[in-house]
Amino acid sequence: MDFISARWLRAISWVRDYCWSCASSKGVVSLANPNCNDATRWRRCRGCGVQASTMSDPRPATPEITFRRAVNAGGIVAIGVIYFALAKAGLALASVNPSATPIWPPTGIALAAVLLVGYRIWPVIFVAAAIVNATTAGSIATAIAIATGNTLEAIVGAYLINRWSGGRDTFSTPHSVATFAMICLVIATPISATIGMTSLAAAGYVAQSNFANAWVTWWLGDVAGALVVTPAVVLWASSQNHLSDRKDVLETAGVLGVAAIVGLIAFSPVIEQTRSRDPLGFLVILPMLWAALRRGPRDTATVALLLAGITIWGTLTGGGPFTTADRNVSSLLVLMFLISITVPSLLLSADVEVRKHGEERLRRAQIELERKVAERTQELELANAAKSRFLAMASHDLRQPLHALGLFIAQLRTPLKPAERTRTIELIDATRKEMDEMFNSLLDISRLDAGILVPTITEFPIARLLRKIETAFDQATREKGLHLRVRQSDAWVRSDAMLLERILFNLVSNAVRYTLQGGIIVGCRRRGDMLRIEVWDSGPGIPEDQKQNIFGEFFQLAPQDRHRYGSMGLGLAIVDRLRLLLNHQIDLVSRLGRGSRFAIMVPIAASRAASTEPVDLPHPAAFAVDGKVVLVIADAPMVQEGTGGLLGRWGYSVLTAASDATALTRLAERHQRPDLIISDYHLASGTTTGIRAIEQINAALGSSIPAILISGDTAPEPARDARDQGYILLHKPVDPMRLRAVMHELLMQQDSRRDHRPAS
Template identity: 35%
Template sequence: MTAAAMAWQGRVFGSVADVLRSRGDDAERGQALVRLVLVPLLCLYVVPKLLGSEDRAEIWLKLTVAYLVAYIPVSVLLYRDIVQRPGQFHGRRLFGMANDYFCMLLAMAVGGAATLPVYATLLWVTLANGLRFGPRYLIGATAAAFVALGITYYFNSYWRENPDMVLTLVLTTTVVPAYVLTLITRIHKAYHAAMEANLAKSRFLAQASHDLRQPIHAISLFTSVLRDAGLGPREVQMVDNIDRSLESVSRLFKSLLDVSTLDSGRVTLKVEPVAVQQIIDDVVRQNSQAAQRAGVELRPVASTVWVETDPSLLATILQNVVNNAIKYAPGRPVVIGCRRRGQTVSVEVLDCGPGIAAEHQPHVFEEFYQVRERGDRDVEGVGLGLPIVKRLANLLGHAVALASRPGHGTRVALSGLPIAEPQLAEREQQVVRPASAMDGLRVLLVEDDEAVLRATASLLESWGCEVDTSTTIPETFEDCDLLITDYDLGGGVTGKECIGVVRNMQQWNIPVVVMSGHDADRVRDELGDPDIPLLTKPVRPAELRSVVLASALDARA
């Protein structure tokens, strides 16, 4: 195979791979855009040739010129319709293809030798239809090309006088699309095999993350109970060390679950007006302990700006960026704030750490890539934080950029957040409530994992709660003030059914707390009640305590 042929094959493979990754309406829009350019260029070449032809079939010449010129506004209308009504409309595609081939047929059939180069356009359009729309369209387009060649041969005296040329065109129209069809079929198979392998990886990550979260969740709760068991200073320090290690493992599993959720395509956007300061405050609060241990001072910059975005995904993005800054810039301040840029906002995180060398910066958003130099200290994590940031930013339609100078620090900026009007209803401020509100609180705890059940019950009892436990939806139980349930209870039963049964038996909307190790967005959608608190495993004891405390006051209000 020649170098030119290899290069052409590489371009074909690349084009097919791009099309396979794109949506059908994007492919149709691309074809319509090519038509907008191609039809005027074809007219500029063919019309002068026809008007200057010595073959004076006046009526056919006039009809052909009129059709070619009229097809320009038709192409514009086709493109406009695709933009306004995106989607896969086969009738619209066939209409465009039929007009394309009729246009090229007229040019070749009415003209003589001068319009022979139109055949190159015919072959290009045939291959483009196959590459954009798939094997069936390639076969149909090739059949249309053969029809155009046959009619041209019948009406064009120059073609009849040169049968060897016509045979060459027919062979080219046979061999090239057949070769491209083989490439498309192979790439389809390879693409689907790669997609299946990717989905299998995502399923494995999701299942492994969930299965490992359960024991880690239980260990975290047990250590919290152990800390309040009258230990000496040395033992308390050991418990703290265990907690820190569990926190690191918990972050790793959260990253794995985030990746598997993104790979599965289950992430749904819930764009709404949100105060940037609320998101920043939440992220600072969640990272305060980790920052304190690392000697990092988190410095949020006050802001009153509101933006249109998904608050949950924005919080996840900032959480990953701030966590990276704490890990790689220990003992240094980290600034979190935002800047107005016209009608958009840029949310930025700046640290005063060692910075990132120039050769590493193009790769930091690649999965599992870690900046490591000889003699560097070990840093927790597997290189998923910034890749998740990049993918979530793309999903939201925002841009993320990293700038760093070795020895001066790193800045990560999320830009393109549209400014929104401030909302009148500010989020209710959290109030610190006395722990005595939980004394005697009757809790029904439903959890299918025995270890997690024992750990959660022990922790609740240490806070003064009276706990009734069950591994399935209980048929009978004592009156209770609060229901805490896992979401996946086994046997196809979920926390949603558990909530319905318990509330029906209690005859009132008993407060509920749901815990889950699965995708939080999926669980929230299935619950269908935004007022039910949802805690993602492994749950931090302080987080559980805060939610139970709030529910206790609601139950006794």
């Protein structure tokens, strides 16, 4: 059994490492196969350059593979017959020696066969060459030697062409064509001539005085066969374009017809050969140029082969300018002529093809560039239209609360009862909050568009956000007569806590705004390794055809009873952009008249026993502010007066200034040192910044004073500059309670550092 298993393993190994193109096999399963160097299922054989399968024979259906399959079906015999027939015809023209002929097309057939079929075709070449030479002249030994030379000539030539000149693609570039010509001229063909003539001389079939002449004749015959026959056979056999277009068929037929006519005129024995007729031989350059410039390498090689046949036939029958008294000399002149027109024409055709392909690539690149430019232009036009719409909608929605503020302020200027005055102040505060929400929405959209929001992914309990939602919307839902239910969960999630909080706040805020009766439910459901956070409402619902539109900017559905001033329609647009930023899935289910359900999927993190929730800070009013000096820097007198008055009401000692120089002067006059600096980001009409002013004051006082920057600029630069310097940036309009909380937090941190500072 072990012996049988070993035999089966060897058989399988042989199949895996077998190259079906050149019939080579290492015989073992190994990734370091000397013949097939690719470790994947398909390998490229180093010997023949053919892509071969590592399995039995499932090769790709390329034109080359299709040709080889046709050869497998019986073409091998046909190749041998063609080789034999052409060899017999060539040897019939031998004059200097029965085995040395100037016309030897079998070299081209053999080289093309090895390039197309693979090295496994070598036995056919060897047998055909041996039979031809054995039945022509010499002995069995010399026939075997000559056949060996012919076979080695084809194998070595094909190997070097595969290795150095691109294999079947050798006629696609001028460099590879030149390499092909040099391989045939200098390396491959001398092998056959040298082995053949040496064996004949050793056997006494060639005189020493005739050796050089016979060797040159043999060599040039092989060179011409390789340079003229091989290109035509390889290009037609491996071409993927088989003249399917009528225009191509007509042009190919035209160039071949012109070549035949020119060849007959220049070399036909029917026309009397005179000195005035000799220059007509140069006319063959015309169809060669036509083919090279217009039809590509394949038709160029075909025209060269056609002209070679006509030229050889005409010269051998006494026509054309190459006819001499010595038949061998005439043949050699024909060979030199054919070589001199074929190689340059192939070089020219390859160069033209390279240029055509380059122009085609440039044309495609230009089309692609024009397409991208058109797309970009359209995007810019859409962006410009969206910007105009953005400004128009923002202007409209912001004017509503501004208009109401003007009316409320006008009411305050009139005599009002205490209850009416209190009610008007509450309305003014509600309007301010509405404007603050609108500006925050615009700020969020601006920051998302600028790409400056970078998520900070952490693990935290979802209960923290749920409690914030319950606290934030409890009063608003009570005022509208709605029921708010927030079902707690002990799950931990992985996300950005602040951004996820903004998503949930926007979803609940949207539900509160559009729900007229009933209630809102916020809860969580586990779905595998995801937590599904759901927001249910009993609002009017969303039409099916509007479910995608509601996530667009400035899109709003009109409920029966709109909010007093409405919103800007940015809440759900912000939700959609934030969930894309966090890579969280969101879905919507809604029924008209029944309500809607928004759900967002968040990854679940491992639960933790100890909570890491931050301890809630006491209310700002609980902190003592007596003796705290706050420096306010703003170049707008209205901002100085408003900020200074508010901070004074809170109990701070306030100094206001329009610049850092003025601030230093007032600090020196009062002999005070600020505990906190509040500065506008843009100062002196935008020529300097609050960061520079703070740095100047810190440098003058020799300390680092906590600072808050306030800016109405939503560009990414202020936020980045403030973050780099370690300052807090608040965007206008600033909620007073937000400002108060930040101030107290900074002052507490400063007091804590002072308490822990070692005594000097």
